[in-house]
Amino acid sequence: MNGQGAPPYVEVAVPLGVRRTFTYRLPLAIGNAAQVGARVRVTFGKQQVTGYIVALHDELDRALEVDAREVREIEELIDAEPLITPEILELTRWISDYYLAPWGEVLKAALPAGANARIERVLAITTEGRDELARLPERRALTLKAQLLRMLAEQGPMTVRQAQRTLGTARVARILAELERAGWISIKHQAQNAAARAKRRKFVRLAPIEEHAAPDAARALTAAQTRVIEALIAADGELPFTELTERARASASTIATLERKGIVKIEAREVRRDPLAGVELPPLPDIELNRAQREALDQITAALDQRRYAAFLLHGITGSGKTEIYIRAMRACLEHGRSALMLVPEIALTPVFSRRLRAHFGDRVAILHSSLSAGERFDEWMRIRRAEARVVIGTRSALFAPVQDLGLIVVDEEHDTSYRQQESPFYHARDAAVMRAHKERATIILGSATPSLESFHNAQTGKYRYIHLPERVGGRPLAQAEVIDMRAVFARRGREEALSDELLEALEETLARREQAIILLNRRGYANFILCRACGERIGCPQCDVTLTYHKRERALLCHYCNFRRRPPARCPMCQSQHLHLVGEGTEKIEDLLQAHFPRARTARLDRDTTARRRAYEQTIMRFAAHEIDILVGTQMIAKGHDFPKVTLVGVVSVDAGLALPDFRAAERTFQLITQVAGRAGRGDRRGRVLIQTYHPEHYAIRFACAQDYANFYRHEIEYRKAFGYPPFFALASLLIQDDDLGRAVKRAEKLRRALDRANRDHNCRLLGPAPAPIARLRGQHRIQILAKARRRASLRSLIDLALAETDDLDRVSVEIDPLHLM
Numbered sequence: 001m002n003g004q005g006a007p008p009y010v011e012v013a014v015p016l017g018v019r020r021t022f023t024y025r026l027p028l029a030i031g032n033a034a035q036v037g038a039r040v041r042v043t044f045g046k047q048q049v050t051g052y053i054v055a056l057h058d059e060l061d062r063a064l065e066v067d068a069r070e071v072r073e074i075e076e077l078i079d080a081e082p083l084i085t086p087e088i089l090e091l092t093r094w095i096s097d098y099y100l101a102p103w104g105e106v107l108k109a110a111l112p113a114g115a116n117a118r119i120e121r122v123l124a125i126t127t128e129g130r131d132e133l134a135r136l137p138e139r140r141a142l143t144l145k146a147q148l149l150r151m152l153a154e155q156g157p158m159t160v161r162q163a164q165r166t167l168g169t170a171r172v173a174r175i176l177a178e179l180e181r182a183g184w185i186s187i188k189h190q191a192q193n194a195a196a197r198a199k200r201r202k203f204v205r206l207a208p209i210e211e212h213a214a215p216d217a218a219r220a221l222t223a224a225q226t227r228v229i230e231a232l233i234a235a236d237g238e239l240p241f242t243e244l245t246e247r248a249r250a251s252a253s254t255i256a257t258l259e260r261k262g263i264v265k266i267e268a269r270e271v272r273r274d275p276l277a278g279v280e281l282p283p284l285p286d287i288e289l290n291r292a293q294r295e296a297l298d299q300i301t302a303a304l305d306q307r308r309y310a311a312f313l314l315h316g317i318t319g320s321g322k323t324e325i326y327i328r329a330m331r332a333c334l335e336h337g338r339s340a341l342m343l344v345p346e347i348a349l350t351p352v353f354s355r356r357l358r359a360h361f362g363d364r365v366a367i368l369h370s371s372l373s374a375g376e377r378f379d380e381w382m383r384i385r386r387a388e389a390r391v392v393i394g395t396r397s398a399l400f401a402p403v404q405d406l407g408l409i410v411v412d413e414e415h416d417t418s419y420r421q422q423e424s425p426f427y428h429a430r431d432a433a434v435m436r437a438h439k440e441r442a443t444i445i446l447g448s449a450t451p452s453l454e455s456f457h458n459a460q461t462g463k464y465r466y467i468h469l470p471e472r473v474g475g476r477p478l479a480q481a482e483v484i485d486m487r488a489v490f491a492r493r494g495r496e497e498a499l500s501d502e503l504l505e506a507l508e509e510t511l512a513r514r515e516q517a518i519i520l521l522n523r524r525g526y527a528n529f530i531l532c533r534a535c536g537e538r539i540g541c542p543q544c545d546v547t548l549t550y551h552k553r554e555r556a557l558l559c560h561y562c563n564f565r566r567r568p569p570a571r572c573p574m575c576q577s578q579h580l581h582l583v584g585e586g587t588e589k590i591e592d593l594l595q596a597h598f599p600r601a602r603t604a605r606l607d608r609d610t611t612a613r614r615r616a617y618e619q620t621i622m623r624f625a626a627h628e629i630d631i632l633v634g635t636q637m638i639a640k641g642h643d644f645p646k647v648t649l650v651g652v653v654s655v656d657a658g659l660a661l662p663d664f665r666a667a668e669r670t671f672q673l674i675t676q677v678a679g680r681a682g683r684g685d686r687r688g689r690v691l692i693q694t695y696h697p698e699h700y701a702i703r704f705a706c707a708q709d710y711a712n713f714y715r716h717e718i719e720y721r722k723a724f725g726y727p728p729f730f731a732l733a734s735l736l737i738q739d740d741d742l743g744r745a746v747k748r749a750e751k752l753r754r755a756l757d758r759a760n761r762d763h764n765c766r767l768l769g770p771a772p773a774p775i776a777r778l779r780g781q782h783r784i785q786i787l788a789k790a791r792r793r794a795s796l797r798s799l800i801d802l803a804l805a806e807t808d809d810l811d812r813v814s815v816e817i818d819p820l821h822l823m
């Protein structure tokens with residue numbers, strides 16, 4: 001024991017590809033200060049890593065047969081106050097078990113990026129180093145070593161990175177070891193909380209009048225000083241320092257002089273980085289709920305009153321007024337003194353909606369999403385941690401918001417694929433949110449116009465309570481949808497056209513009525529790929545088994561998987577022929593075509609290329625909402641959740657590529673995409689129209705989406721899932737082996753398969769593969785897949801657990817439980 005009776009051992013989870021936790025000893029110096037949920041710096045192998053304390057214990061776990069003498073000490077305690085709450089610790093442990101994901105990685109994902117400490121090497125000069133420096137001749141040009149010593153003597157300890165910034169990376173690297181050996185400097189590892197510091201800003205304000213009331217004070221002022229004072233008076237007495245220097249065209253020294261005279265005061269204050277700073281709040285519509293909404297809300301508030309776990313599937317068609325229900329449910333939750341968390345899909349976090357929440361809940365709202373800076377995220381996160389924010393809205397990782405006393409979770413557009421994290425740790429935020437609600441006795445609402453098959457199935461079997469809103473608010477009709485058979489268009493025109501006459505005419509009429517249109521094509525770029533007509537070569541990515549997409553604006557061929565980029569060649573790289581042909585179209589080309597057809601219309605494009613810049617997405621959406629844009633072309637990001645009353649036409653250029661993907665969810669995705677985008681039409685006074693171009697007009701996903709008939713789509717699709725043994729009837733796991741050497745990948749896959757077979761003697765799982773994944777090579781790695789299926793997810797997990805434990809060199813297998821795609 002270490003004196004004060006503190007448990008001498010801690011269990012640490014590290015964010016590396018290992019699933020078990022590790023025991024460390026607490027040094028005396030840390031003693032009682034260590035708490036569960038705090039971050040620590042530990043030595044792991046030869047590395048220094050940030051880990052998370054997940055348990056404290058008095059004795060070593062005998063079962064693990066750890067030798068007490070081999071247990072290492074914690075190097076540093078990073079947090080005196082743990083960042084991770086007990087609830088989040090518990091949730092991450094569940095995720096780690098359920099998804100067979102390393103606990104440390106889940107914990108890392110649970111903290112805002114700004115809070116993930118970087119381990120830095122910190123340099124400091126020693127007494128011997130100072131003596132050495134004193135012996136050096138004063139004036140002569142200093143050697144590199146002497147320069148570094150002098151820097152450390154004058155400026156104090158600094159990180160290796162900082163030293164390298166001044167003196168050059170390679171140069172510093174060269175001399176460090178030598179200086180340390182000579183005993184002139186010390187090198188220590190330390191955790192640095194980069195962005196995880198509150199932001200401080202300097203403010204200048206006018207001092208109270210009596211402090212500088214000397215009668216002739218005004219006369220003694222220079223012109224610049226007068227400008228400073230006038231600027232401050234105009235701003236009600238206070239301005240941020242930098243803003244003041246700009247406004248008054250004054251230098252820092254002018255302001256310093258005024259401070260010495262006692263006329264102004266300068267002070268540094270902590271400021272909050274507010275993601276909604278400077279936005280105008282639209283007036284809130286005064287809405288009276290209709291009967292269906294009221295009944296839905298009543299059920300939800302009754303559950304909230306009981307303070308027990310309850311899960312609802314709110315299935316409301318597009319425009320049925322789900323958002324209004326969410327807001328009122330959140331308000332009810334707040335009235336109970338509890339907090340509410342709302343998850344929204346990645347980019348569809350509509351700027352309009354965040355503003356509405358701010359208007360409803362004021363400062364109690366915190367916003368967490370991917371386009372915030374690390375600093376903004378951290379500030380918002382801390383406001384939640386301190387329970388200053390009681391309503392949280394955010395994307396996938398907001399699942400881990402340290403909300404205190406959680407009463408309600410809303411998952412909007414619950415079918416959306418962005419809730420699935422597509423890299424390790426793989427988790428599905430919707431499913432984990434259901435578990436979180438369960439553990440914290442909260443009510444959860446999963447809302448969608450096109451529920452995922454899993455959720456609808458859960459509602460059918462009684463796992464979720466089902467609420468249906470079958471009509472649009474105000475009795476508005478759904479848009480009228482028509483399928484355009486592109487085979488007939490081809491026969492008529494005799495050549496391939498991206499836009500049919502029907503769609504062009506409808507656009508013409510829409511523009512003539514001064515209404516707006518949305519045109520969807522779920523593929524960015526200009527042309528799908530480049531084909532050599534002489535030899536048949538398709539120009540592909542050298543790293544991946546996919547073709548490169550032609551981007552005209554950037555004059556580049558891009559790989560949409562690994563971002564490889566090259567200039568479009570003038571000749572075929574295989575046969576040198578000049579007969580290169582652009583095949584297929586993307587959003588760029590559709591934008592060009594529309595501009596050619598309708599030169600007077602204002603068109604804009606929304607896809608990952610146009611929204612790379614922060615806030616670009618938001619700007620385009622706001623301009624479209626203000627009708628500064630007539631036609632909006634885009635990928636699926638325009639299909640989600642938006643409410644633009646003046647949109648009366650939606651055109652779907654093509655969904656055929658998505659339908660053809662070798663994935664059991666292809667039909668479901670296509671159905672959802674069409675239904676969602678169709679739902680953007682006719683949300684105002686005029687009825688909307690939807691035109692869907694396709695070469696497969698008879699496909700059931702297209703037929704049912706066109707009729708906006710969820711029930712029949714579900715009936716059809718669920719039969720197929722049952723017949724072929726897919727979710728929700730079977731649980732699925734995919735094991736992916738990647739290696740830059742194909743032979744090695746195959747060997748490892750076969751070995752894994754044998755281990756799985758052995759483990760499967762006591763289980764009853766179905767195993768498929770190894771086989772090349774549909775994308776057989778990605779970023780230079782060959783990809784071999786094994787699929788496992790079972791009726792019970794638990795047996796699937798235990799099977800994989802066993803197999804992985806048995807094979808030792810398989811830590812690089814990536815395991816996905818409930819994968820979304822099998823690509």
Ligand SMILES: Nc1ncnc2c1ncn2[C@@H]1O[C@H](COP(=O)(O)OP(=O)(O)OP(=O)(O)O)[C@@H](O)[C@H]1O
Pocket residue numbers: 285287288289290293316317318319320321322323324448449473474640641642643679
């Ligand atoms: N009871 C009501 N009376 C009048 N208008 C309403 C009512 N409820 C909601 N609305 C308005 O109807 C429009 C559509 O509502 P909302 O955006 O909530 O639909 P939704 O169900 O979320 O649709 P989607 O699934 O397409 O996003 C909004 O402009 C909203 O303000």
Ligand SMILES: [Zn+2]
Pocket residue numbers: 541542543544559560561562563564779
């Ligand atoms: Zn690539």
